[in-house]
Amino acid sequence: MTTTRRILVLTALAATMFLGSGAAAQASFTESAKVTATPMSIATGTVSAPAAGSGSLTCGRTSATMGLTWTKSTSARISGYRVTVHFSDGYTQTVDKAATDTSWSQGITLYNVTAYAVRYTVSTVTDYGWTAESASTGWFQC
Template sequence: MTTTRRALALLTLTLAVLVTATLPANAAFDDRAPAVTATVGTITVQPPNQVEAKGLCTTTTDPATGAVTTTVQAKIEWWRSTSPGVTGYVVTAHLNNGASYVMARTDATADEVFDSADASHLQYQPRFTITTLTSYGWTAVSVRSGVLTC
């Protein structure tokens, strides 16, 4: 093929591309589908209620040393959440100095926990919340209990 023929072929192809690029596309789609109706349900996780903190103080004296020790036995109880999918509860102690700590983790059937500590901890006026844990990752926190006293 000669140079002239190559140039003429290249020019023809270039013109063909330019002309066809300016033409509008002519495609039609007529596949129809019915609209999908979606419903989204919501659920509210119910926190436990009727949270109570009860304390029983016991004082003992060591006969050998005469040292007096007072211990508080704490019972934290609540009414379980009525929400579906509850997997357990977290009991958190809140102190009057702003500190808080997890006191216990339970399964879904629990409605009370017990703990004991030196009675000097009562100076921090501990109050307790119960957090509902669910299988779908949502939680709910109860109102705080009254102050634990003996």
């Protein structure tokens, strides 16, 4: 008797699942947004490079001193300047300076400026990531 009851319950459950699954589910979604057109203008900004002034190389008995002066850039939002030393073998060295600086000097071993010539450039660095590099100075060598 229990086997018959089990078969009847199982058949009833199967019939309920089969007949009950015939109804399709439905859903719908709507969303809207109001967009107002406003006039827009896009401008292309430029960054002015600082004017590289005089570069220098003072040679001593065992060391030398490199130096550069420049005129500040007229661009807005300047965050600093980047001095680049270009060696004649292709190597470059950079030094970051403050936005208020207009000169730089640094000592170097004498060998580096007797074996190689150096020249300098200075770049404007802005707080929005744009830069502009000055013209290069002439070459210096001890």
